[in-house]
Amino acid sequence: MNWTPYYTGTGSVPEQPQQLPPPPPWRAPTGKTGATDAVPSSSPASTYQADPGLVDAVNAALHLRRPLLLTGPAGSGKSSVIEQIATELGLGSVLRWHITSRSTLADALYRYDALGRIHAYNLRAIGRPVASRGRVARRSTRSARDDIGDFVQLGPLGTALVPGRLPRALLIDEIDKSDLDLPSDLLDVLERGRFEIPELARHSKRHVTVRTADPGVRHEVEDGLVECEQFPVIVLTSNGERDFPAPFLRRCVRFDMPALTVSTLTSIVEAHLEKVEEDTTDALVNAFVDRLNRGENLAVDQLLSAVHLLRGSRVQDEEQRTRLQELLLQGLGRG
Numbered sequence: 001m002n003w004t005p006y007y008t009g010t011g012s013v014p015e016q017p018q019q020l021p022p023p024p025p026w027r028a029p030t031g032k033t034g035a036t037d038a039v040p041s042s043s044p045a046s047t048y049q050a051d052p053g054l055v056d057a058v059n060a061a062l063h064l065r066r067p068l069l070l071t072g073p074a075g076s077g078k079s080s081v082i083e084q085i086a087t088e089l090g091l092g093s094v095l096r097w098h099i100t101s102r103s104t105l106a107d108a109l110y111r112y113d114a115l116g117r118i119h120a121y122n123l124r125a126i127g128r129p130v131a132s133r134g135r136v137a138r139r140s141t142r143s144a145r146d147d148i149g150d151f152v153q154l155g156p157l158g159t160a161l162v163p164g165r166l167p168r169a170l171l172i173d174e175i176d177k178s179d180l181d182l183p184s185d186l187l188d189v190l191e192r193g194r195f196e197i198p199e200l201a202r203h204s205k206r207h208v209t210v211r212t213a214d215p216g217v218r219h220e221v222e223d224g225l226v227e228c229e230q231f232p233v234i235v236l237t238s239n240g241e242r243d244f245p246a247p248f249l250r251r252c253v254r255f256d257m258p259a260l261t262v263s264t265l266t267s268i269v270e271a272h273l274e275k276v277e278e279d280t281t282d283a284l285v286n287a288f289v290d291r292l293n294r295g296e297n298l299a300v301d302q303l304l305s306a307v308h309l310l311r312g313s314r315v316q317d318e319e320q321r322t323r324l325q326e327l328l329l330q331g332l333g334r335g
């Protein structure tokens with residue numbers, strides 16, 4: 001396949017809408033709607049190349065029922081490994097909590113939409129449908145009872161603590177971006193494996209069915225208490241933007257992602273992309289590792305993008321090749 005300029009920068013309108021080429025395997029939509037049949041399946045579970053030290057760290061964390069804290073630069077594979085762990089252990093879909101400076105422990109446990117509940121109550125009181133006409137009958141029979149459960153939504157951490165036969169896999173991504181107190185607060189919940197929903201604990205009904213972070217799945221909470229049967233399998237990631245308190249570190253199994261080598265990167269590229277004629281992957285990988293060794297901050301996915309576009313004879317014009325390579329492999333600064 002050759003490099004095709006779909007956008008020409010001239011504003012000319014083609015007779016037919018242009019059909020884009022298949023996306024790189026890792027950019028193919030996973031949902032039903034957008035799936036393209038020409039794209040080979042490429043899930044992190046099947047393409048992830050785990051370092052032997054990482055494998056040991058994961059197993060130590062699994063044995064000890066401790067969270068695994070992965071540190072390392074952006075794009076070193078910290079957030080992807082949990083998919084492979086969950087697949088190998090048959091733990092089902094991974095719950096994800098992406099941390100920002102605004103993240104709170106309370107939101108990750110559950111949210112109670114008090115305003116929504118009052119609004120729904122008022123609408124019922126004046127006899128108007130709550131959601132759609134089709135639901136009116138069901139709603140009006142419900143109106144006699146209190147539906148607080150509709151307004152309690154468990155977050156990713158809350159859902160990970162819902163009791164079940166198997167532990168849930170939970171990614172707590174970029175915890176170094178959090179507010180200072182969050183790691184210690186989190187520790188407290190993880191040590192106990194349970195939390196209370198006060199709004200339900202003081203409610204007249206002992207059993208309330210609430211929404212979870214899994215679409216369409218509900219869970220019955222008794223006396224406002226959610227308590228896990230199995231400690232969740234947790235991977236925490238940090239780009240090293242700050243240090244964590246010692247009590248937090250003590251309770252995690254820690255692993256620093258190793259420096260990337262030519263052989264690791266070559267196997268990562270091979271896992272993601274099929275081999276092609278006139279492969280220029282080696283040259284790209286070597287140049288990439290040289291720059292890493294000089295202390296530049298570059299991510300594996302940048303290399304994958306560059307290999308996807310530039311390998312083989314796709315871009316034949318040398319100058320354009322160099323331009324594209326520079327475009328795709330720009331340093332990331334401090335990350």
Ligand SMILES: Nc1ncnc2c1ncn2[C@@H]1O[C@H](COP(=O)(O)OP(=O)(O)O)[C@@H](O)[C@H]1O
Pocket residue numbers: 026047048049050051072073074075076077078079080081237268271299300301304
């Ligand atoms: N060891 C690896 N094996 C396979 N792919 C990897 C590996 N490390 C990184 N990648 C690729 O790089 C991308 C970025 O990895 P990610 O886990 O998001 O990095 P991080 O969380 O450290 O920033 C992933 O989507 C994956 O395609």
Ligand SMILES: [Mg+2]
Pocket residue numbers: 075078079173237
């Ligand atoms: Mg990440």
